[in-house]
Amino acid sequence: MKKIKRIGVLTSGGDAPGMNAAIRAVTRLALYKGIEVMGIYNGYQGLIDGDIKQLYERDVSFIINRGGTMLYSARSTEFREWSGVLKAAASCEKHGIEGIVTIGGDGTFRGAVDLTNAGVPCIGIPGTIDNDIASTEATIGFDTAMNTVVQLVDKLRDTSESHSRCTVVEVMGRDAGDIALQTSIAVGACTAIIKEIPTDFDHVIEKMIDARKNGKRNFVIITAEGMGADYGEDLSKMIESRSGIETRFARLAHIQRGGSPTLRDRVLATQMGCAAVENLVDGQMKQVMCLRGNNIVAMDIFDALTVDKLMKGKLKPEEEETIPPNKLYEMKRIVADKQAYKNYLNYIIDHITL
Numbered sequence: 376m377k378k379i380k381r382i383g384v385l386t387s388g389g390d391a392p393g394m395n396a397a398i399r400a401v402t403r404l405a406l407y408k409g410i411e412v413m414g415i416y417n418g419y420q421g422l423i424d425g426d427i428k429q430l431y432e433r434d435v436s437f438i439i440n441r442g443g444t445m446l447y448s449a450r451s452t453e454f455r456e457w458s459g460v461l462k463a464a465a466s467c468e469k470h471g472i473e474g475i476v477t478i479g480g481d482g483t484f485r486g487a488v489d490l491t492n493a494g495v496p497c498i499g500i501p502g503t504i505d506n507d508i509a510s511t512e513a514t515i516g517f518d519t520a521m522n523t524v525v526q527l528v529d530k531l532r533d534t535s536e537s538h539s540r541c542t543v544v545e546v547m548g549r550d551a552g553d554i555a556l557q558t559s560i561a562v563g564a565c566t567a568i569i570k571e572i573p574t575d576f577d578h579v580i581e582k583m584i585d586a587r588k589n590g591k592r593n594f595v596i597i598t599a600e601g602m603g604a605d606y607g608e609d610l611s612k613m614i615e616s617r618s619g620i621e622t623r624f625a626r627l628a629h630i631q632r633g634g635s636p637t638l639r640d641r642v643l644a645t646q647m648g649c650a651a652v653e654n655l656v657d658g659q660m661k662q663v664m665c666l667r668g669n670n671i672v673a674m675d676i677f678d679a680l681t682v683d684k685l686m687k688g689k690l691k692p693e694e695e696e697t698i699p700p701n702k703l704y705e706m707k708r709i710v711a712d713k714q715a716y717k718n719y720l721n722y723i724i725d726h727i728t729l
C-alpha cells in the first residue's frame with residue numbers, strides 16, 4: 376500500500392463549535408504519523424483559489440477552546456459546477472494533496488463525493504449544529520448550540536415569569552427539529568414544533584389554559600426554523616389570541632453557532648479527527664466518520680449520502696432501485712431509528728410538561 380505523504384483539511388458550510396478541535400486533532404495526529412498537513416482556507420472556494428498553507432503543530436495550538444473555524448468557511452457557487460470541481464482537483468495536484476479531510480454538513484459531503492469522483496479521495500467529518508446527518512448519532516457543534524439555547528431560553532423564562540407571558544422561541548436546525556426537541560426537554564417547554572412531527576394545537580392550547588388556571592405564569596414554546604420564515608411570529612399571535620396569554624416571539628439566530636465548544640463537542644471532534652487520520656493511514660478513503668454508541672465508525676461516503684437523502688425524502692425511486700436490498704434495509708433502519716427517537720422525545724415533552 377502506498378504511504379500517504381500529504382493531506383489537506385478544510386471546513387465548509389455553516390461553521391460549528393468544535394470544528395477547531397477537529398482541525399487540531401487531524402493536524403496533530405497526521406503529523407505524529409509523518410504525514411504533512413495543508414490547511415485549506417475558505418472551504419472549497421479556497422481550494423479552487425489555492426488559499427492553502429502548510430500547518431505545523433503550533434499552528435493549531437490554543438484553538439480547542441475556540442468557536443468558529445480557524446480555516447474559515449464559505450459557500451462556493453463555483454464548486455457546485457463540475458468545472459469548479461475539476462479546478463479544485465487540479466489545485467490538489469499542484470499542492471501535492473493526496474486526500475482531504477472535509478469537515479461540515481451534508482453540502483460539504485456532497486462536495487466531498489464530487490471531489491472523490493474527480494480523483495481526490497475525501498474523508499468526511501460531520502460538523503454542523505443541525506445534527507441533520509443521518510449516518511451519525513451526533514454532529515460536532517450540536518451539543519454546544521443546544522447548551523447555548525438552554526442558557527438563552529432560561530433568561531427568557533425569567534422575564535416571562537415576571538410578566539406572566541408565553542415566549543415562542545425559534546431555534547436553528549435548517550429542516551431538522553433535533554435542536555428544538557432536545558432543548559424543549561431541557562428548558563421545560565410546553566411543546567416543540569418541528570417539521571418531522573405534526574402538532575395538535577387544540578391540545579397544546581387546552582393544556583396552556585388549564586395550567587394558567589392552576590397558577591402557571593411562564594410558558595415556553597420552541598419552534599424549529601424549518602417551519603418557515605414567518606412561522607414563529609404568526610404562531611405567537613395565534614397562541615395569544617387563542618389562549619389569552621400574552622406572548623412574545625424571539626429568534627435566537629446565529630448566536631447559536633458561536634461560542635466555546637462544550638466538553639462533549641471537543642471530545643467528539645477529537646475522536647472523529649483522529650479516526651479520520653487512522654482511516655487515511657489504513658488507505659480507507661471515501662468515508663464519513665459516524666458516532667454509534669460510544670464508538671466512531673466509518674461509513675462509505677456514498678452510502679452516508681444516500682442514507683441522508685433517504686432521511687430527507689430526497690432519494691429518487693430510480694436511485695433507490697440501484698441499492699442492494701440488505702443495504703437498503705440497513706439504511707431504512709437507521710432512518711426509522713432516528714424518527715422513533717424523535718417521536719419518543721416528543722412524547723416525553725407532551726407528557727411531563729404543564
Ligand code: F6P
Pocket residue numbers: 389480503504505547548549600632
Ligand atoms: O447549517 C447551519 C445553519 O446555521 C442552519 O441551522 C441554518 O439554517 C443555516 O445554517 C443558516 O445559514 P447562514 O449562516 O448562511 O445564514
